[in-house]
Amino acid sequence: MAVTMQISDSTIDAIKEKARRLGIYSMMSTTAAGSGHPTSCLSCEQLMAGIFFYAMKFDPRHPNSPEGDRFVLSKGHAAPILYAALAEAGVFPLSRMMTLRQFSSEMEGHPTPRVPGVDAATGSLGQGLSVGAGLAIGAKLDSSPTRVYVLLGDGELAEGQVWEAAEFAGHYKLDNLTAIADINRLGQSEPTMYQYDLEVYRRKFESEGFDVQVIDGHDVPAVLAALDHAKSVKGRPQAIVARTIKGYGVSFVAGKEGWHGKPLSKDQLATALAEVGPVPPIPPDPGKSYARTDLPKPPDFPAPAPPDYKPGASVATREAYGNALKRLAVVNPYIVAMSGDVKNSTFSEIFGEAYPDRFFEAYIAEQNMVSVGVGLGARGRVPFVDTFACFLSRAFDQVRMAAISRSFIKLCGSHCGVSIGQDGPSQMALEDIAMFRAVNGSIVLYPSDAVSAERLTEVAARADCISYIRTSRPKTPIIYSTDEKFPIPGFKVVRRSDNDRVTVIGAGVTLFEALKAADQLKGQGIAIRVIDLYCVKPLDGKALAAEIKATGGRLVTVEDHYEEGGLGEAVVTALLDVGVAPSKSKRLAVHGMPHSGTPDELLDAFGLSAPHIVDAVKEIGS
């Protein structure tokens, strides 16, 4: 209570006025747009005013500077009040904020990093606390005094990821992270599960090691005192659980169901504004864009030590990934890594043991891991996160949001395909190429040997986009010299002759099946071209077309993945896009539901082994 006493009346009045204005601008901008979520803004106007104009320290000219405090609007549909707060803070003019949701405006319906002050896109709920945890860890790595504030809605507190993030923040004692929960009782379609049972939320945050305060979110002195207290807490993250009213301050919407995501009509707006008091003048927008131009890029770094494998040795690409991380870490201090409690299978433990301060065990919580990575990347770190490739499907939405966030997060998925063997289908990634190809702006890397795995990990570290590295469980022979280059896009022609009848394209374990097939066919007088498609996205269609044309347009693709959205589809559409159709083609891929067995049994049973490639070549090549 002592803290409350120190807040002056003039400060309280100033914050109340800020809150009032933020509410007004939220209503005005959504009415102008004809869509949006004004009532979700009104419930947090005092919270937002307190966070932005009392608690946070940041330079409005450089709102994304690593020195300043950060804010993440996890309840992204309240974007208008965030834009209003940024405008009130002087980041851009209020007139620009009023271009909300227009085609030509960076003031999007939900926050994206096109908006100055926004580090990561939100709008898919339940991800903001994870992003905030990533920003908070990043600040600690930088020894920065930066504090991170995350505003959450109560609807999204049903998302398990929020509690993954809370566990993570508690475990890593992120005392520079404050979660503010706007408990307005009403979801989109009905009241939330716990409605105004704030003590449930208290217990849940306390269970995760948070300092928790429960307050009236419209009581400005209480809000400011809670923010002061949060700053004073050492050794643990803080939660402010605030009871609020959806549509606060406007009599005909306050606390009423049926108003989620609905702007006021012009007449309703006039009535509302009459209720909440005078409206400051807002000039027309001159049309100048304020879109961010300072998005972080992965820092450049000198060449790492080359891979160190003996030709003919057999090393799993997953192990090479771990070796590469350690080698890259020597020359790139920004690299950090996380694993979902499988670091001894994905081999990021090699990095973690060498650089324990830059490795964060994420435990078995893939969604949080990916979004924490997005937060770390937004502070300029180069985050590598890993788990079994199949379990990255758990975080597809988070990867999708990473793309909207313009993140350059690196994801490594091990144990792809049926070639993992006995563990069975739940552990086999057979959809991951389809998933990562569909992510906007991504690159999809699929090394076959340890040298290419190391080099492609370096490619990922340099790439200014989401990068996926697909590694395999089995050991595979080293086929490249340690100074081989792997440009993006690109592929390697591993076997070539003037008499090649068919081009066979594989990657990972299937490349070695293709090479076995080439040997068998050679004995029968049939030459084939064998391509290692180490980069599945992007593809150089023209270069691929040249190879396929050289073999009479005859093409076999073979992949340890389902046929839909995989390597085969990628190749044939890349060819069609440059106007070249294969004359005859076969796509060998997994069909049906695999089960346990040895890797060789499964590769054969699901049509990917050398004999199947031989048959396919003979079928189309004769």
Place this chain on the structure above:
Amino acid sequence: MAVTMQISDSTIDAIKEKARRLGIYSMMSTTAAGSGHPTSCLSCEQLMAGIFFYAMKFDPRHPNSPEGDRFVLSKGHAAPILYAALAEAGVFPLSRMMTLRQFSSEMEGHPTPRVPGVDAATGSLGQGLSVGAGLAIGAKLDSSPTRVYVLLGDGELAEGQVWEAAEFAGHYKLDNLTAIADINRLGQSEPTMYQYDLEVYRRKFESEGFDVQVIDGHDVPAVLAALDHAKSVKGRPQAIVARTIKGYGVSFVAGKEGWHGKPLSKDQLATALAEVGPVPPIPPDPGKSYARTDLPKPPDFPAPAPPDYKPGASVATREAYGNALKRLAVVNPYIVAMSGDVKNSTFSEIFGEAYPDRFFEAYIAEQNMVSVGVGLGARGRVPFVDTFACFLSRAFDQVRMAAISRSFIKLCGSHCGVSIGQDGPSQMALEDIAMFRAVNGSIVLYPSDAVSAERLTEVAARADCISYIRTSRPKTPIIYSTDEKFPIPGFKVVRRSDNDRVTVIGAGVTLFEALKAADQLKGQGIAIRVIDLYCVKPLDGKALAAEIKATGGRLVTVEDHYEEGGLGEAVVTALLDVGVAPSKSKRLAVHGMPHSGTPDELLDAFGLSAPHIVDAVKEIGS
């Protein structure tokens, strides 16, 4: 304590002996397989013995019968001890259990419904409590006394989905659901976050409304007393949080790190068996399969009332989905539905208002929603679950596991593509076709008008496989008569003439852009064939090829989705698979990152509008 007193010494001794045997069989089978997780089995041998041979009532001849109690092994890597328990119970011979992980055996490395007694696949962690909640709700719908037991590991308690499930179970007061948490302290790669802090788990389950008991998981009387108490609890789910030792009973592995997922060598096994006492004789396996043949199928039902729309009216396909559910519910009492707090946007509220007892609000927790649906389906209900299509990406892993579970769950995703407009990219599904095409055995339905939306919802209700229905936000004109049939696979030729120069394939909103383009081109003397590809998977490649050949092999596809893994890739690969390559083709799809704007602005800006189709036709058709 009174309950404990009533358990006889002979019962306790019998359960101890069962536990000992389950541990022995787990070690023997994994050593025979050369892989697997024996130490994860040993930590729960007393828990499993208590659950299977004291608490549960089921007919071993019909272990999946809806009358019996159910068990879900959420920590699926402990599969051997589940198989051991089922064998000890007489479901199949012990000799069969010893074929663990063999290619020819249904005793897979992680549980799948090929194994009698298993309702849903596990092995991707954190999903079992949701499946159990679905089974428990299903039992309540059936007014069945069935109780559901779910065994969880502590590693997986880091998954947010577990707490989504716990919230759900608490909210719906599932007192026929008991969660047993095997807290053995050790994850795969290191100790868990909370190690032996059992009180944290107590607080977390209690926060969700569970009755919680904390016990020593190796103390058989305590285990049995806890199971008795759980049965006595009314009005809330129960959790038994059990402190255990990974590798219990075997001195050289008990409580030791570095033993996750490692079988004992033959010598180590001999030492271990000497420690745990006499081994019952196990005959050789005669090779007979015990794979389940009683998987539930969606029940047949009479024809529902036909759709009721006026030709020329405009109705959103998402609204038609809601109308269809209500119409189907009249003739199919097994249909149930859930929504992730968007039922007023996806329109399942039409069903929910008419059939409140068959509708379950899942709140904003998509992962749990999908896995609950899998549980409901495993009891023969026909579960329809919905949210915005983009948020189904949140549950990709759960959908993947649904496929491994041989579930026929129905998923409806609304608000696909850039045509949603102002809300921006976080709310736009642009990857969902790629995602659902890659799901094994799925069908992917994409209606363009309300009549087809209703008919395709009926198709989904009858389909014995995972069914995805992609609905759109904008209203679209009714183009089909209410008695039109929509076979699977199939498509409709909406415009056709003998002079068609190019085939244009669209679906959803792009079909109407294609029709506009056809009108414009007709004015310029160019005829095109327009196809409504209402079923994107499976495809009838031959039938499609016939249409494309009739237009000189010239093809334009247009889709409100990213190009990777979408409708265009599906079509061209289906053509190539029947040996027909398009002579000239263009795939119009979304490229780059969309942003806010009106639907029409965005369809035009991202190359999907009628003028772009006109240009594409002219480019390849001249």
